[in-house]
Amino acid sequence: MQTSQKIFVVTVLLIASAIGIANIHLFPLNSSNLFLLCLFSFFIFLFSRLQNIILKKNNTSVVSSVNYSFAYGVFAGPSGLLLLELITKLSLTVYNKIKRDEEPNLWWTTFYNIGTSVLYNSLALFLYYLLVPTVINPHSWVYFILIFLLIYIAGILSMCLAAFYLYLGKDIQTLQEALQLIKMGKVTSRMMTSISIIFIMHFISLEYWYMVVSIFILNFLITSSYNTNVESVKNKVERDMFEKMAYTDQLTGSFNxxxxxxxxxxxxxxxxxxxxxxxxxxxxxxxxxxxxxxxxxxxxxxxxxxxxxxxxxxxxxxxxxxxxxxxxxxxxxxxxxxxxxxxxxxxxxxxxxxxxxxxxxxxxxxxxxxxxxxxxxxxxxxxxxxxxxxxxxxxxxxxxxxxxxxxxxxxxx
Incomplete structure (x- = not known):
């Protein structure tokens, strides 16, 4: 891992910590919020086990996962968001060390994920607090469009940070490679995530906890099924590739x-x-x-x-x-x-x-x-x-x- 990457991680983590501490007055310490913290921590931990690696080069990996932290931040503020990221990311790191399923620079990757997640979600929360309480009706179509845009902006910012991080590590070297990374992530998947988050936020405001849990479970099952299908396709492609290699003459490309x-x-x-x-x-x-x-x-x-x-x-x-x-x-x-x-x-x-x-x-x-x-x-x-x-x-x-x-x-x- 490059020294410039370590400096970047430390800087991002310090900025995220400062944002969380400065907004601690927005974190309501009550039973409902603590229950939400436990609920989100548990399901985000499960979802982290289903995350998809979208780029892996030179022992550096960038992962894509469903961003539910924003939904919790709406009710708990940047301080709660920082606390949620600390709990989920650190517990996942400890879990990986126990399972001996760890990558190089595991702790640096953990601090990077904590800092960047708090950073781009805090920006989305700032825009949310600026517009929703005074301008937008939470029951209107404009509200849905806003949530979608905020999640989309957060996703783009996440990829921008990842591109800069990989650039510092010389994993990507051209502007074209950076733009390709930033463009990763389909609009349809982000729209589905937006719908899930809107429903979760709606049922949290009504304190329909069973509905919140149901949405989490449903999304977990759908994501798990999708990953299973992706893995099956990937395994088939690999089997076909190895079979082709086994039956192909390297010099001529004909059968051997x-x-x-x-x-x-x-x-x-x-x-x-x-x-x-x-x-x-x-x-x-x-x-x-x-x-x-x-x-x-x-x-x-x-x-x-x-x-x-x-x-x-x-x-x-x-x-x-x-x-x-x-x-x-x-x-x-x-x-x-x-x-x-x-x-x-x-x-x-x-x-x-x-x-x-x-x-x-x-x-x-x-x-x-x-x-x-x-x-x-x-x-x-x-x-x-x-x-x-x-x-x-x-x-x-x-x-x-x-x-x-x-x-x-x-x-x-």
Whole structure:
């Protein structure tokens, strides 16, 4: 944590404390207010466990949570607001230390959250006290609009403080990054928060405590359900990402050998007619020996890009070895598969590519050999043996001089 950030935290905390102490006369010390303090402390603590991290870089995190402190501040003033933040934030910090679920600079983060929350909520309270008692009817639409604007202003100020804090820590370095952070937070979610706070404030004024508790519980359940759904989506995205990484060849972006087993399993279930093509680049070792492995990698990547121009979305391209690939051609007749593979072969031998070699561009050409075995679902042969047949046909093409296609279908004895 940067020294400038620590100075900022201490400054904000001192200003917040001064605001709270200066307005201590607005804090009514009675049973109702103490009950509210306990009630808000308990539910804000619960909500703090559901907070969403909206930015996390270099061990610094900024969190977004429902701002109910403002509602309590309306009845208890900035002093009560300071007391509420001290109780909730310190108890949460102690809880995290007991659970050993603490982040770096935990206490500094706690003091930052206390100071900034008191600061931006006090500004909202100042505007509230300035307008509501003398100008606005609490039962009018203007009142709702005002509460929404105050919560929106508090949210914007909160993000401004966070942006400045992260700027001091060099977690964000440009004005654009700061503006992106400040803009976080949807208008609809803030409007829903405004509605909740208005209802809570209304029922507190009527001393309908059961309704206040009910709203807190309802909001907690809704937020918890939302976070569960978000976490499920996040887990699915992560699973899909890891699965993609497990089945993707890093050099070419095509499927890797791990995916071959998955595709074979799929073919066992689907039992569809497919053309199985095994192909590799002719005399690839000569390319590596004449140039270097970097040029060899460029040729492999070019070959993958070249093959992808001829296949359909349902077809599957797998890198099964260094310069060897397997193609599953689907929804085609044997004649169509043979015609396509021959087209690939003939066009490849006419293609030249420019590769980078020793800081200059070098033009070269290459060819490939192919083995095509057409697998039909009615054949009395496994898909694994069909792949072996295609591999044998590739070997046949190599033996017969390379740059050719060897084709065969299954024939019963």
């Amino acid at each position: 050998r791990n995916y071959l087993e998955k595709e074979i399993t799929k073919q066992h279930q689907d039992k569809e007619n497919i053309g199985i093509v095994v192909t590799d680049i002719d005399r690839f070792k000569r390319i590596n020996d004449s140039f270097n492995h970097s040029v060899g990698d460029q040729v492999i990547k070019h070959y993958v890009h070249f093959l992808k121009k001829f296949i359909q979305n349902d077809d599957v391209l797998i890198r099964t070895g260094g310069e060897e690939f397997t193609l599953f051609l689907k929804h085609r007749t044997p004649e169509q598969c043979e015609e396509l593979v021959e087209k690939i072969r003939s066009q490849l031998e006419k293609t030249s590519i420019n590769v980078e070699y020793e800081e200059k561009k070098v033009s070269l050409t290459y060819t490939a050999s192919f083995g095509l075995f057409y697998y039909r679902k009615a054949d009395k042969i496994s898909i694994e043996k069909a792949c072996v047949q295609a591999d044998n046909l590739l070997f046949q093409s190599k033996e017969e001089g390379r740059n050719r296609v060897s084709v065969r279908q299954f024939e019963e004895d």
